[in-house]
Amino acid sequence: MDTNIANTPAPPYYAVIFTSLKSDAIEGYEEMAARMEALAKQQPGYLGMESARNDVGITVSYWSSLEAIEAWRTHAAHVTAQQRGKEAWYEYYSVRVCKVERAYSFRTGMRHGDF
Amino acid sequence: MDTNIANTPAPPYYAVIFTSLKSDAIEGYEEMAARMEALAKQQPGYLGMESARNDVGITVSYWSSLEAIEAWRTHAAHVTAQQRGKEAWYEYYSVRVCKVERAYSFRTGMRHGDF
Numbered sequence: 001m002d003t004n005i006a007n008t009p010a011p012p013y014y015a016v017i018f019t020s021l022k023s024d025a026i027e028g029y030e031e032m033a034a035r036m037e038a039l040a041k042q043q044p045g046y047l048g049m050e051s052a053r054n055d056v057g058i059t060v061s062y063w064s065s066l067e068a069i070e071a072w073r074t075h076a077a078h079v080t081a082q083q084r085g086k087e088a089w090y091e092y093y094s095v096r097v098c099k100v101e102r103a104y105s106f107r108t109g110m111r112h113g114d115f
Numbered sequence: 116m117d118t119n120i121a122n123t124p125a126p127p128y129y130a131v132i133f134t135s136l137k138s139d140a141i142e143g144y145e146e147m148a149a150r151m152e153a154l155a156k157q158q159p160g161y162l163g164m165e166s167a168r169n170d171v172g173i174t175v176s177y178w179s180s181l182e183a184i185e186a187w188r189t190h191a192a193h194v195t196a197q198q199r200g201k202e203a204w205y206e207y208y209s210v211r212v213c214k215v216e217r218a219y220s221f222r223t224g225m226r227h228g229d230f
Contacts, residue, residue, distance in 0.1 A: 004171040005134060005207065015213055017130060017175055019120060019165050023223065050134050052167035056119040058175060060132055086221055092120065094220035098130055098213035105209035106201055108138065 006048025008062050011100045013047055014069055018059045020093035029089045036081050043072050062100070069097060121163025123177050126215045128162055131184055133174045135208035144204045151196050158187050177215070184212060 022029070040046055040061060045068025051059040063069045072078060085093070137144070155161055155176060160183025166174040178184045187193060200208070 005136065005209070008211075011211075015130075015132060015211065017132065017215075019175075021120065050171055050173055052169045052171050052173045054167045054169075056165055056167050058165055058167045058173045060134075060173060060175075090221065090223070092220070092222045094120070094218065096123075096126075096130065096215050097217040098215045100132075100211045100213045102212040103209065105207070106205065107207045108205070 004050065006050050006060075006062050008047050008100075008103065011103050013100050014063045014066060015098045015100050016061045016063065016069055017096040017098060018057075018061070018093065019096075020057045020059075021055070021091045022057065022089055023091045026089055028084070032081050032084065032089075036078060039075070039077060040072060043075070044068055045071070066097070119165065121165050121175075121177050123162050123215075123218065126218050128215050129178045129181060129184055130213045130215050131176045131178065132211040132213060133172075133176070133208065134211075135172045135174075136170070136206045137172065137204055138206045141204055143199070147196050147199065147204075151193060154190070154192060155187060158190070159183055160186070181212070 037049065037051075040049065045064040047062035047064060049059065049061045051057070063072070152164065152166075155164065160179040162177035162179060164174065164176045166172070178187070
């Protein structure tokens, strides 16, 4: 599977949709984003992550349960990063916690059914 | 509210996370994407859309109900676009239908609570 595409299990599982607009002051942002991505991958219940940015940045992370999401939200290093994000990097962000109820995928030359 | 940020109501509502990798052949893609975005906005139950692309493209659209999502999925012009997407534009895509259970946002200088 491609490194930038999350290979998630069959639903149900959970998704956190993080949408953001960055401010002009982004010193230290890339390092922190890379560190948080690496740290997220080590958390219990982490299933995958997908990310893209133009004007708007969208990061979707996938988790096995609401408890796993809550544990990551309150992880000490992540709390510090969130605080720094609010103080310095983000003009705006939204967080949406979702239950993935249905999923399907397509790949050239093959059609995956519901998974 | 910013044009690229969806101004959604209080949960619950629904999100469709569309993640894709494009093939090299993308003739006609931009026109079709713009047409589908304009058409989606006219559909009953449409609440907003957010989109970004680097290697991976992520488009999240928001809807009031599963019925609204199903109506858009089976809309004739959209079915045609999906078929063309599979034949010509996408190397890979996934569609995840989600229920947004909780949401909050932050804007510089103000903190929005749960909405």
